[in-house]
Amino acid sequence: MADGEMLPFVASAVNKSRLLLRNSSREEAIAFLEQWQSGQRISSAVVYEMARLAGTREVDSGRYRDLITEAIQDDVPETLDSALWLASQCRARGDSGRQLYFLMNALRIAPQSARVLYQLGEYYEECHDLDNAARFYLRAFCIERDLTRLYSLVNVLCMLDRASEAARICQEMYLEEKNSEVADHWAKCLIAMGAHDEAVHVLREHVKSESEERGFTLMELGRILCHVGRFEEAAKTYQEVLESESSPYVRKYAMSGLAYIALAQGNESEAASMLNKVLLNLNS
Structure with a gap:
């Protein structure tokens, strides 16, 4: 069996x-696979194909619990998708050791x-192994700059x-695409460095350059200004x-932010008034 390839009789099934x-x-497709697997190693x-066809709800209900357990215990995954799927099943079961085993097999198949x-x-x-986490995140980021993983x-x-x-x-990402989320993450890094200004x-x-998500950037700006004690700004x-x-x-x-500023400055009545407005908005 070559890396990432199914044996011919498995591929045929x-x-x-x-x-x-x-x-x-x-x-019919599910019934065929169930019958095929019942007579094979x-x-x-x-x-994985059975689970994919049956759907998440059926799998979560325990339909293939025994087969999944057997695959987790005994199998060397044949494809990238099956390796990652079994890793996710291990994660759901709290089996971190086997989860890593299947993730490493996925890496072997697709380095x-x-x-x-x-x-x-x-x-x-x-x-909480942050050194290894950073190592793999950075390797991934060099291959594909996934904005959803930037945080x-x-x-x-x-x-x-x-x-x-x-x-x-x-x-570097912001120069490529002036995205609000990237700007927010960039600012957080600078705060961590002490470069508040x-x-x-x-x-x-x-x-100045954003129109669609301007409000969200202003919220982050207000939060950072509060963080560094520049309450008037x-x-x-x-x-x-x-x-x-x-x-x-x-x-x-924004109203919650104003309430926080009032409270930080010792004006409890004003803070309470602002929070009441927040609650009224939530209720409506």
Whole structure:
């Protein structure tokens, strides 16, 4: 068996199930695979195909619990999809040892897959092994700059006191695409470095160039200004949000920010008044 390839008789079974799915029905395709697997040594590729056809709800209800357990205990995964799927099943069962086994098999099958490398980074982050988490996240990021994974990468690097490295990555991404989320992460890195003025500058400049998500950037700017104790500027920022934004969520956040500022400055009655307005908005 070559890496990432099914044995011929396994591939034949999977292909036949897909023909049945196309020409007959999903139920016939599942029934064929169930009958085939009952007479063969466990095949993760076939079990994965059955689970995929049956759907998440059926799998979660325990339909293939015994087969999945057998695959977790005994099988060497034949395909990238089956390896990652079994890793996810191990994660759901709290079996981190076998989860890593299947993730490493996925890496063996596809050593340049950003998808696999990101999942390994996530695994090590959950295990609080931040050095390995950063290593795999960075390897993945070099292959595919996935914006949805940027928070994890930035968070891990900052916890390792590598905020300047994280800031450089964010700056490079921002130059490629002036995205609000990237700007927010970049500012957080700068705050972690103690470069408060630079963080504020990044967000102010982004507000000037952004129209669609301007309110969310202003909220982050207000939060950072509060974080560094620049309450007057933060209050003006939140007031700007209230004057220019119609989104209930954004307005609620801005009013909560104003309440926080009032409380930080010792004005409890004003803070209570602002929070009452937040509650009224939530109720309506």
